[in-house]
Amino acid sequence: MPDMKLFAGNATPELAQRIANRLYTSLGDAAVGRFSDGEVSVQINENVRGGDIFIIQSTCAPTNDNLMELVVMVDALRRASAGRITAVIPYFGYARQDRRVRSARVPITAKVVADFLSSVGVDRVLTVDLHAEQIQGFFDVPVDNVFGSPILLEDMLQQNLVNPIVVSPDIGGVVRARAIAKLLNDTDMAIIDKRRPRANVSQVMHIIGDVAGRDCVLVDDMIDTGGTLCKAAEALKERGAKRVFAYATHPIFSGNAVDNIKNSVIDEVIVCDTIPLSPEIKALKNVRTLTLSGMLAEAIRRISNEESISAMFEH
Numbered sequence: 001m002p003d004m005k006l007f008a009g010n011a012t013p014e015l016a017q018r019i020a021n022r023l024y025t026s027l028g029d030a031a032v033g034r035f036s037d038g039e040v041s042v043q044i045n046e047n048v049r050g051g052d053i054f055i056i057q058s059t060c061a062p063t064n065d066n067l068m069e070l071v072v073m074v075d076a077l078r079r080a081s082a083g084r085i086t087a088v089i090p091y092f093g094y095a096r097q098d099r100r101v102r103s104a105r106v107p108i109t110a111k112v113v114a115d116f117l118s119s120v121g122v123d124r125v126l127t128v129d130l131h132a133e134q135i136q137g138f139f140d141v142p143v144d145n146v147f148g149s150p151i152l153l154e155d156m157l158q159q160n161l162v163n164p165i166v167v168s169p170d171i172g173g174v175v176r177a178r179a180i181a182k183l184l185n186d187t188d189m190a191i192i193d194k195r196r197p198r199a200n201v202s203q204v205m206h207i208i209g210d211v212a213g214r215d216c217v218l219v220d221d222m223i224d225t226g227g228t229l230c231k232a233a234e235a236l237k238e239r240g241a242k243r244v245f246a247y248a249t250h251p252i253f254s255g256n257a258v259d260n261i262k263n264s265v266i267d268e269v270i271v272c273d274t275i276p277l278s279p280e281i282k283a284l285k286n287v288r289t290l291t292l293s294g295m296l297a298e299a300i301r302r303i304s305n306e307e308s309i310s311a312m313f314e315h
Helices: 013-022 063-079 109-120 133-138 149-156 171-183 227-238 257-262 293-304
Strands: 004-008 030-034 040-044 052-056 084-089 124-128 143-146 165-168 188-195 204-208 215-223 243-251 268-272 287-290
Touching: 004 013, 004 293, 013 052, 013 293, 030 063, 040 063, 052 063, 052 293, 063 084, 063 109, 084 293, 109 133, 124 293, 133 143, 143 293, 149 171, 149 243, 149 268, 149 287, 165 171, 171 188, 171 215, 188 227, 204 227, 215 227, 227 243, 227 257
Parallel strands: 004 052, 052 084, 084 124, 124 143, 165 188, 165 215, 215 243, 243 268, 268 287
Antiparallel strands: 030 040, 188 204
C-alpha cells in the first residue's frame, strides 16, 4: 500500500494540524508562499513518488488565493510523480453559483472550479456539506461529500434542551432540518417562510410551526453575514421561543456578521472549523466552534485503505 502523506495550504492550518494529529502523522514539508508580485509559489520539499497524497485546503476567503494554492499544489505534486492525489476541501468555495437562474447570463462557477481541479490532476475530492449536493456531478473524478451533522447533533444532545424544536431558516433547508429533527429524538420541526411583499419592502418572516415556550434549534449549512439568521431568531423570540441556538457547518462570517451576531437575540451560535474564525468573531461570547478533525481524519483513513465512506453515516 502506498505511503499516505498529508499536505496543507495556508487556508486552514489549524484544522490540517488537528487532522494530522488524529492520524498520528505530521504534515508534509511544502513551502507555500508568494512571489514578490503576489503569484502563488509552491515547492514540495520531500519525496512523494508513488505516494497516496491528501491536500487539506478550504477555498474560503481569500477565495481566489486559496483556490490557486490548491491548484498549484496539485500540479506540483502531480509533476513530482505522486501516486494518487485527493483534494480535501472542507469548505468548497463558489458552490453557491451552481445553476443559471431563469436563463440569466451568469456563469456556473461551481462547474468551472470542478473542471479546474480535474484538469490539473486531482484524482479524488473530499468535501464537507456541499451547498448543493448536485455539485458532485460536476466533477469527472469521485467526490465524497461527508456531513457535519453528526458532530453538530452530538453537541445538541448535550445542551439540555427544553422541549426542543428544529427550525429550518428557509424552504431550501427543510431536508437538512428534517434529518436533524429525526435524529434529535424525532422532535418537531418548524419552517421559516421568508417573503417580500413587493420591491423595497422589508422581508416578512412567516413561521410554520408552534415555537412558543420551546428551545429552537436553527440549522443551516453555512452562516455568511448572519443577517437572515439573526432576523429569523428575532421572529422566533417574538413568537414566544424560549431560547434560540444556531448550528451551521461553515462559518463564513463576512460583511457585517460580527455586528449582526453581537447584537442578535441568538443565545448561542455553534459552528465547525472548516473556515478559520477572525479574532473579532472569536471574541464574541455567544460563538463556539466544534472540530471536524476526527471525522475528516477517519474519512481520509478510509479513502487511503479503500474502505467505505458511507458506512460512517449509517445509523
